[in-house]
Amino acid sequence: xxxxxxxxxxxxxxxxxxxxxxxxxxxxxxxxxxxxxxxxxxxxxxxxxxxxxxxxxxxxxxxxxxxxxxxxxxxxxxxxxxxxxxxxxxxxxxxxxxxxxxxxxxxxxxxxxxxxxxxxxxxxxxxxxxxxxxxxxxxxxxxxxxxxxxxxxxxxxxxxxxxxxxxxxxxxxxxxxxxxxxxxxxxxxxxxxxxxxxxxxxxxxxxxxxxxxxxxxxxxxxxxxxxxxxxxxxxxxxxxxxxxxxxxxxxxxxxxxxxxxxxxxxxxxxxxxxxxxxxxxxxxx
Amino acid sequence: xxxxxxxxxxxxxxxxxxxxxxxxxxxxxxxxxxxxxxxxxxxxxxxxxxxxxxxxxxxxxxxxxxxxxxxxxxxxxxxxxxxxxxxxxxxxxxxxxxxxxxxxxxxxxxxxxxxxxxxxxxxxxxxxxxxxxxxxxxxxxxxxxxxxxxxxxxxxxxxxxxxxxxxxxxxxxxxxxxxxxxxxxxxxxxxxxxxxxxxxxxxxxxxxxxxxxxxxxxxxxxxxxxxxxxxxxxxxxxxxxxxxxxxxxxxxxxxxxxxxxxxxxxxxxxxxxxxxxxxxxxxxxxxxxxxxxxxxxxxxxxxxxxxxxxxxxxxxxxxxxxxxxxxxxxxxxxxxxxxxxxxxxxxxxxxxxx
Numbered sequence: 001x002x003x004x005x006x007x008x009x010x011x012x013x014x015x016x017x018x019x020x021x022x023x024x025x026x027x028x029x030x031x032x033x034x035x036x037x038x039x040x041x042x043x044x045x046x047x048x049x050x051x052x053x054x055x056x057x058x059x060x061x062x063x064x065x066x067x068x069x070x071x072x073x074x075x076x077x078x079x080x081x082x083x084x085x086x087x088x089x090x091x092x093x094x095x096x097x098x099x100x101x102x103x104x105x106x107x108x109x110x111x112x113x114x115x116x117x118x119x120x121x122x123x124x125x126x127x128x129x130x131x132x133x134x135x136x137x138x139x140x141x142x143x144x145x146x147x148x149x150x151x152x153x154x155x156x157x158x159x160x161x162x163x164x165x166x167x168x169x170x171x172x173x174x175x176x177x178x179x180x181x182x183x184x185x186x187x188x189x190x191x192x193x194x195x196x197x198x199x200x201x202x203x204x205x206x207x208x209x210x211x212x213x214x215x216x217x218x219x220x221x222x223x224x225x226x227x228x229x230x231x232x233x234x235x236x237x238x239x240x241x242x243x244x245x246x247x248x249x250x251x252x253x254x255x256x257x258x259x260x261x262x263x264x265x266x267x268x269x270x271x272x273x274x275x276x277x278x279x280x281x282x283x284x285x
Numbered sequence: 286x287x288x289x290x291x292x293x294x295x296x297x298x299x300x301x302x303x304x305x306x307x308x309x310x311x312x313x314x315x316x317x318x319x320x321x322x323x324x325x326x327x328x329x330x331x332x333x334x335x336x337x338x339x340x341x342x343x344x345x346x347x348x349x350x351x352x353x354x355x356x357x358x359x360x361x362x363x364x365x366x367x368x369x370x371x372x373x374x375x376x377x378x379x380x381x382x383x384x385x386x387x388x389x390x391x392x393x394x395x396x397x398x399x400x401x402x403x404x405x406x407x408x409x410x411x412x413x414x415x416x417x418x419x420x421x422x423x424x425x426x427x428x429x430x431x432x433x434x435x436x437x438x439x440x441x442x443x444x445x446x447x448x449x450x451x452x453x454x455x456x457x458x459x460x461x462x463x464x465x466x467x468x469x470x471x472x473x474x475x476x477x478x479x480x481x482x483x484x485x486x487x488x489x490x491x492x493x494x495x496x497x498x499x500x501x502x503x504x505x506x507x508x509x510x511x512x513x514x515x516x517x518x519x520x521x522x523x524x525x526x527x528x529x530x531x532x533x534x535x536x537x538x539x540x541x542x543x544x545x546x547x548x549x550x551x552x553x554x555x556x557x558x559x560x561x562x563x564x565x566x567x568x569x570x571x572x573x574x575x576x577x578x579x580x581x582x583x584x585x586x587x588x589x590x591x592x593x594x595x596x597x598x599x600x601x602x603x604x605x606x607x608x609x610x611x612x613x614x615x616x617x618x619x620x621x622x623x624x625x626x627x628x629x630x631x632x633x634x635x636x637x638x639x
Contacts, residue, residue, distance in 0.1 A: 168369035171336050172431075174356040175363040176383035176438055186386070190373045 049246035077154025085162030111216025137219030157199030293342035320495035362435030
């Protein structure tokens with residue numbers, strides 16, 4: 001194939017080479033390094049790293065945080081995207097800006113905000129202390145901070161999609177006698193399912209990988225308020241490299257899994273469109 | 286079912302979409318809401334469907350107030366301009382949707398649903414496409430699926446928003462004749478919105494002409510076309526020539542000619558506008574009678590069922606005239622020939638701009 005946009009072979013090789021070298025240097029090499037370090041003292045030591053009570057507790061806490069924040073943000077995201085995409089109301093732009101706020105704010109500042117609100121010397125601090133409720137330096141604080149940081153992912157994925165699709169299909173369903181829930185379940189949800197799934201995956205990856213905000217509110221109590229990322233930091237600071245990289249390798253696997261699922265979704269969506277197009281051409285012929 | 290609309294008002298922010306609309310549609314009637322974009326016709330249709338709610342006024346179904354009823358309770362079939370087919374469902378599932386979402390007690394059995402959907406798909410001549418997805422259909426096929434889907438719930442009213450608006454000219458023609466035949470078969474009270482006057486006049490029992498949120502005229506196609514009540518209706522329904530002048534002693538004075546008025550429509554001694562449709566002129570090589578003026582042939586178009594001429598009057602106005610091919614050949618017209626034209630019929634309205 002020779003076209004006007006084809007560059008000479010040399011340039012093509014050069015550009016491809018540069019891209020590959022960068023990929024290796026900045027992505028592949030660190031990835032390999034994580035696993036190499038994790039397995040440097042053998043498989044037994046690698047798995048031993050997860051058996052310590054602290055590691056177990058950290059992994060469990062991270063899983064629990066994700067299990068709570070992701071469904072919450074799916075609900076928030078759906079509600080916000082629904083409101084913004086399907087209705088006209090005053091303050092819509094403010095709401096859009098607020099949804100983006102966690103993206104533009106440093107996670108450390110996000111954590112500090114919660115510390116200021118709920119900490120011992122914070123606004124609600126005395127009241128919380130009087131009622132014996134612990135938020136900062138406790139699990140609720142970690143969940144709050146993670147929920148804040150991961151808030152935009154689902155909404156941001158859904159808003160453009162829902163705006164593009166408009167609400168004629170929903171209106172059609174209503175005139176056909178469907179209830180609000182039936183319309184959502186049978187019309188809206190199937191139309192946004194790939195976008196929603198992608199948003200959930202991104203949200204989950206961030207919820208498990210969040211460090212800054214969680215670090216401020218956690219208090220680093222081993223076995224109680226340490227998440228995986230915080231646990232890795234502590235291990236690393238204590239020169240327990242194998243254990244640190246072993247736990248890090250779990251997070252890395254999660255990142256790889258996210259990538260694979262994302263590609264699978266895109267591939268499936270593309271294939272679906274291709275099939276539809278092919279069948280349309282057949283029926284036209 | 287009989288539909289009545291009483292004193293409907295609707296605004297969107299500062300924009301007045303509908304102002305004091307009164308309309309009644311008899312049971313089994315096929316009515317067209319005709320008007321330019323922004324005239325409020327789609328808003329009125331959506332209010333009848335329950336997809337939009339009026340600021341003031343009432344919608345009555347068979348005499349019962351339905352203003353506060355939600356869309357899903359109105360038993361109205363709505364066909365959207367861009368079809369709004371459920372893109373992830375097959376044609377069959379689209380049509381079956383309205384039956385399947387019914388509460389369990391009222392829901393027909395799956396076998397009964399199958400039978401009814403297939404029957405409807407045969408009615409719209411699409412039973413062979415039942416397993417296709419909407420994306421695999423042509424525009425005309427999608428429109429017919431949308432219609433079958435609306436009919437599946439056995440609505441008492443069928444509302445169609447620009448049903449042929451996004452189809453090409455040939456499909457449009459076929460489909461609107463088909464809709465007329467279908468209506469003659471099932472006799473469901475139907476209202477459709479269109480901006481195409483030809484479509485409204487050809488398909489509807491009655492045409493409601495709308496402009497700027499008001500109803501200008503409602504009547505049979507014959508009435509609105511031949512006896513337009515307002516200048517807007519006259520202008521909007523087909524091509525029309527417009528002459529500004531005065532009414533003076535029972536005659537219309539245009540330029541330097543005085544035409545006998547066929548009726549006393551305009552106040553005497555006042556500025557007036559005279560409307561004459563292109564086919565309402567007689568053309569001769571010599572003056573015939575008194576109602577005539579001179580004009581020069583500027584342009585001739587013989588492609589089509591009638592010959593279209595563009596003439597220029599002595600005082601410089603352009604006049605569009607249509608005549609039969611036979612008449613055209615008999616007159617042996619050519620460019621720059623001078624002729625005498627006289628309007629057989631005309632409509633005179635007071636000139637509101639003067």
